[in-house]
Amino acid sequence: MGYIKIQKGDSSDNFTSRFDLISADGIGDIKWTNGSDIIISYLSGKRVDLSAGGDNDWKSDGTDLYKVQDAVDVMNGASGVAPMTQLSVPLVSATMKPVVPAT
Numbered sequence: 001m002g003y004i005k006i007q008k009g010d011s012s013d014n015f016t017s018r019f020d021l022i023s024a025d026g027i028g029d030i031k032w033t034n035g036s037d038i039i040i041s042y043l044s045g046k047r048v049d050l051s052a053g054g055d056n057d058w059k060s061d062g063t064d065l066y067k068v069q070d071a072v073d074v075m076n077g078a079s080g081v082a083p084m085t086q087l088s089v090p091l092v093s094a095t096m097k098p099v100v101p102a103t
Contacts, residue, residue, distance in 0.1 A: 002075035004068070005082040006050065008091040019084060020094040022048055024075040032058065032065045040068070047099045052089040059088045 002024040022040065029041040036057055038050040050068070058064035064087040071085040 003082055004071040004075050005084050006068070006071075006091045006094070007084055007086045008094075020091060021082070022050075022094060024072045027072060027076070030065065030069055030072065032062065038065055038068055040072075041099055045099050047097050049093075049095045049097060050091055051093045051095070052087075052091070057089065064088055 003021040004024050005019045005021055008018045008020050023042070026043045027040055028043045030038065031041075032038050036052040038058060039047055040050070041047040052058055067085055067087060071082070075082050
């Protein structure tokens with residue numbers, strides 16, 4: 001099972017010493033929903049919301065979304081050490097949630 005490693009931090013550690021591991025297997029969709037969320041939806045019906053938090057925004061040109069997609073492409077179905085993925089704004093939280101069906 002492959003995982004992507006996304007840099008995580010806050011101002012107390014200069015955004016450098018921590019990371020979150022996110023599964024790269026069974027992904028059905030990766031999308032950018034607004035300035036501060038990238039959502040990874042899994043075929044299992046779960047999703048992970050990646051949040052920049054507060055007033056911070058991911059790059060609107062898609063750069064951060066493409067970095068997440070590229071990291072998944074590298075690690076999907078692989079094993080071993082995942083390279084660190086650094087986004088324009090360090091990750092504040094990665095929250096697993098159920099996927100809510102469209103009404």
